[in-house]
Amino acid sequence: MHRSEGDLIPIPDRSCWKVARADRAAVIVDADDYFRYARAAMCEARRRIMLIGWDFDARIHLVRPEEGEEAPTAVGEFVLWLVDRNPDLEVYLLRWDFGAVKALFRGTSVFTLAKWMSHPRIHVRLDSMHPPGASHHQKIVVIDDCFAFCGGIDMTGDRWDTRAHRDADPGRKRPDGSPYKPWHDATTALQGEAAACLGEHGRMRWRNAGGDELAPVGAAGAIWPDALVPQFEDVAVAIARTAPEMSGRSAIREIEQLYLDEIASARRWIYAESQYFASRKIAIAMAKRLEESDGPEIMIVNPVSADGWLEQVAMDTARARLVQALRQRDRHGRLQIYHPFTSAGEPIYVHAKILIVDDRIVRVGSSNMNNRSMRLDTECDVAIDAALPGNGAIGDRIVSIRNSLIGEHLDIDPMVVAERLRETGSLIDTIETLRGSGKSLRPYIVPDRADVEKWLADNEVLDPEGPEEMFEPLTRRGLLRSLKRRR
Numbered sequence: 001m002h003r004s005e006g007d008l009i010p011i012p013d014r015s016c017w018k019v020a021r022a023d024r025a026a027v028i029v030d031a032d033d034y035f036r037y038a039r040a041a042m043c044e045a046r047r048r049i050m051l052i053g054w055d056f057d058a059r060i061h062l063v064r065p066e067e068g069e070e071a072p073t074a075v076g077e078f079v080l081w082l083v084d085r086n087p088d089l090e091v092y093l094l095r096w097d098f099g100a101v102k103a104l105f106r107g108t109s110v111f112t113l114a115k116w117m118s119h120p121r122i123h124v125r126l127d128s129m130h131p132p133g134a135s136h137h138q139k140i141v142v143i144d145d146c147f148a149f150c151g152g153i154d155m156t157g158d159r160w161d162t163r164a165h166r167d168a169d170p171g172r173k174r175p176d177g178s179p180y181k182p183w184h185d186a187t188t189a190l191q192g193e194a195a196a197c198l199g200e201h202g203r204m205r206w207r208n209a210g211g212d213e214l215a216p217v218g219a220a221g222a223i224w225p226d227a228l229v230p231q232f233e234d235v236a237v238a239i240a241r242t243a244p245e246m247s248g249r250s251a252i253r254e255i256e257q258l259y260l261d262e263i264a265s266a267r268r269w270i271y272a273e274s275q276y277f278a279s280r281k282i283a284i285a286m287a288k289r290l291e292e293s294d295g296p297e298i299m300i301v302n303p304v305s306a307d308g309w310l311e312q313v314a315m316d317t318a319r320a321r322l323v324q325a326l327r328q329r330d331r332h333g334r335l336q337i338y339h340p341f342t343s344a345g346e347p348i349y350v351h352a353k354i355l356i357v358d359d360r361i362v363r364v365g366s367s368n369m370n371n372r373s374m375r376l377d378t379e380c381d382v383a384i385d386a387a388l389p390g391n392g393a394i395g396d397r398i399v400s401i402r403n404s405l406i407g408e409h410l411d412i413d414p415m416v417v418a419e420r421l422r423e424t425g426s427l428i429d430t431i432e433t434l435r436g437s438g439k440s441l442r443p444y445i446v447p448d449r450a451d452v453e454k455w456l457a458d459n460e461v462l463d464p465e466g467p468e469e470m471f472e473p474l475t476r477r478g479l480l481r482s483l484k485r486r487r
Contacts, residue, residue: 008261008262008264008265008387009385009387009388010238010240010258010261010383010385010388014254014257015238015240015254015257015258015261016238016239016240016254016258016383017197017201017239017240017241017252017254018197018238018239019236019237019238019239019388020192020193020194020196020197020236020237020239021192021193021194021234021235021236021237021390022190022191022192022193022194022195022232022234022235022236022237023191023192023193023222023233023234024189024190024191024192024224024230024232024233025188025189025190025191025194025230025231025232025233025235025237025384026188026189026228026229026230026231026232027186027187027188027231027354027362027364027401028149028151028186028187028188028189028228029163029184029185029186029352029404029405029408030161030162030163030183030184030185030186031153031159031160031161031183031185032160032161032162032163032171033163034149034151034153034185034187035061035062035063035155035160036062036063036225036227037149037189037225037227037228038062038141038149038155039062039063039071039073039078040225040226040227040228041141041143041147041149041189041223041224041225042078042082042141042143043071043082044143044147044223045082045086045089045143045144045223046086046088046089046144046221047088047089047090047144047217048089048090048091048092048142048143048144048145048214048217049082049089049090049091049092049141049142049143049144050091050092050093050094050140050141050142050143050199050202050203050206051091051092051093051094051141051155052094052095052138052139052140052141052142052202052205053094053095053096053138053139053140053154053155053156054095054096054135054136054137054138054139054154054156054366055095055096055154055156056075056093056095056154056155056156057075057155057156057157057175058074058075058076058077058079058112058113058116059074059075059076059112059157059175060074060075060155060156060157060159060160060175061073061074061075061160062074062075062078062155064171075155076112076113076115076116077112079091079093079116079122080112080115080116080119080122083119083121083122089121090121090122090123091116091121091122091123092123092125092202092206092211092214093116093122093123093124093125094124094125094127094136094202094205094206094209094211095124095125095126095127095136096126096127096135096136096137097126097127097128097136123211125206125209125210125211126209127205127208127209128209129208129209129210129246130244130246130377130378131244131245131246131376133376134244134372134376134377134378135372135377135378136205136209136377136378137366137367137372137373137377137378137379138205138366138378138379138380139151139152139153139154139187139366139380140198140201140202140380142195142198142199142202143195143223144217144221144223145195145196145199145216145217145218146191146192146195146196146217146221146222146223147189147190147191147195147222147223147224148189148190148194148195148198148199149187149188149189149190150187150188150190150198150239150364150365150366150380150381150382151185151186151187151188151353151364151365151366151382152185152186152187152351152352152353152364152365152366153185153186153187153351157174157175157180158174158180158181158183159183159185159351160172160183161182161183161184161185163408165182165183165184165340165342165348165408165439166182166342166343167182167342167343167344167346169182181346181347181348181349182342182346182347182348182349183348183349183351184273184340184348184349184350184351184352184408185351185352186273186352186353186354186364187364188364188382189224189225189228189230190237190382191222191223191224191230192222194237194239194382196216197239198239198380199216199217200216201239201241201380203216205378231397231400231401232384232394232397234390235384235390235391235394236384236385236388236389236390236391237382237383237384238258238382238383238384238385238388239380239381239382240254240255240258240365240380240381240382240383241254241255241378241379241380241381242254242255242256242367242373242374242375242376242377242378242379242380243378244375244376244377244378251375253374253375255365255367255373255374255379255381256281256374256375258363258381258383259279259281259282259285259355259369259374260281260282260285262355262357262361262363262383263282263285263286263289263357264285264288264289265357265360265361266289266295266296266357266358267296267358268296268297268358269296269297269299269356269357269358269427270286270289270296270297270298270299270355270356270357271299271354271355271356271357271402271405271406271427272298272299272300272301272354272355272356272369273300273301273302273350273352273353273354273405274300274301274302274350274352274353274354274368274369275302275303275306275307275350275351275352275353275368276302276306276315276318276319276368276369276370277300277302277315277318277319277322277323277337277369277370278315278318278319278322278369278370278371279369279370279371279373279374280322280371281371281374282369282374283322283325283326286298286326286335287325287326287329290326290329290330290331290332290334290335291329291331293332295332295334296334296357296358297334297335297336297426297427297428298334298335298336299336299337299338299427299428299431300336300337300338300369301337301338301339301340301350301352301405301409301441302319302337302338302339302350302444303339303347303348303349303350303351304339304347305347307349315370316447318370320446320447323337323444323446324446327446333428334428336428336431336443336444337443337444338409338431338441338442338443338444339441339442339443339444340409340439340440340441341439341440341441341442342439343411343438343439352364353365353366353367353368353381354405355383356398356401356402356405358395359386359395359396359398359399360385360386360387360395360398361383361384361385361386361398362383362384362398362401362402363381363382363383363384364381364382364383365379365380365381365382366379366380366381367379367380367381384398386398399418400414403415403417403418403421406430406431409439409440409441410431410434410435410436410439410440410441411436411438411439411440412434416434417430417434420433420434
């Protein structure tokens with residue numbers, strides 16, 4: 001039997017860094033809306049903008065060029081325009097150092113980066129403070145310490161898409177004009193104390209990467225994009241992080257613990273979207289719930305295949321092995337993994353990192369369900385939990401977000417999802433009765449993987465659990481070692 005919800009609320013120094021209130025908050029799905037809202041919010045900045053990301057591409061447009069009005073639409077020129085029109089504004093951009101190598105092959109992007117770095121009020125740092133093989137993976141924007149975005153969307157190429165994920169959408173083009181695949185993603189918007197905490201986190205990240213000590217902005221007003229409808233008001237938000245152990249710094253594993261607690265607390269449904277499903281710790285937590293006679297249903301939305309051959313070998317093979325192990329324990333038929341497809345049958349790449357538990361928890365961030373996100377890379381997630389003090393009756397809004405996501409994937413009205421769920425009482429049965437032949441969800445089928453790929457996944461060669469495993473003897477590793485011991 002699962003523990004009570006009250007025992008598993010986010011707790012600072014256990015499963016989160018801080019719990020802070022947000023005057024307003026919203027979940028933003030897909031980059032068409034995010035880029036638009038980010039541009040509007042940055043136009044309101046008075047003192048400071050912090051851009052923290054895995055990657056940035058100065059060439060991409062935040063809105064269509066014809067919508068630019070007086071402000072440039074491309075990221076590079078837009079940032080320059082912001083600081084040139086406001087002499088009090090400073091911009092701090094922190095990106096993963098290895099990711100910056102790609103900018104050298106992006107034509108005009110490298111010249112814009114040079115303009116940024118030569119501007120006295122645009123400060124750029126390349127974050128190299130990671131163990132070998134690790135990355136700076138957070139995706140955060142903080143404006144004047146009073147407004148922030150935190151989630152899974154980078155301001156880089158191949159990210160823009162609408163929630164319709166139309167086939168051959170003319171907006172889904174790279175700066176060179178070539179098309180890219182449909183892309184599904186998510187982030188959050190936060191106003192107030194929670195944003196100030198993300199500002200504090202950003203200043204720590206900046207300092208750890210070798211930057212100067214930055215003071216808080218202080219009172220700078222209230223920012224919220226006019227077109228963005230808040231889903232929550234005066235709500236407590238938990239901020240959770242991952243950071244690897246390094247010389248002089250202890251490991252931070254709040255994200256992993258928060259996943260484990262949230263899975264353990266579920267009563268009826270766990271709905272998740274993740275780029276990967278390859279974490280042994282998360283799989284073990286799910287296996288325990290699947291073995292219960294009255295445990296929750298677990299539904300995961302993944303891409304058909306990981307992006308890039310290295311990720312396919314490591315992540316897709318690990319997923320296949322974990323799903324096989326979980327299905328052996330799923331005696332009650334409560335686990336299902338789906339992939340979204342467009343109307344013409346093209347796979348939609350799932351980059352979103354979302355977890356929704358019952359009508360209690362909605363969580364969005366940069367962490368995937370893989371080992372790297374639990375132990376090796378730097379990550380940041382935010383969670384709104386109805387069990388946190390003062391959050392009150394927010395369950396209907398959490399359910400609305402979940403039904404909206406399912407409706408997006410099935411290309412149907414979220415109200416239809418809600419009605420069918422009331423009829424079936426089952427998240428999986430609801431999906432199965434609503435799935436169609438066009439834009440829809442398709443079940444995951446475990447592939448037959450070559451022996452070499454199984455060996456690579458079982459030994460976690462490309463997805464270690466932490467910096468120590470980068471050098472750990474292979475005989476001590478094993479993707480399924482804990483699950484095997486449970487037999």
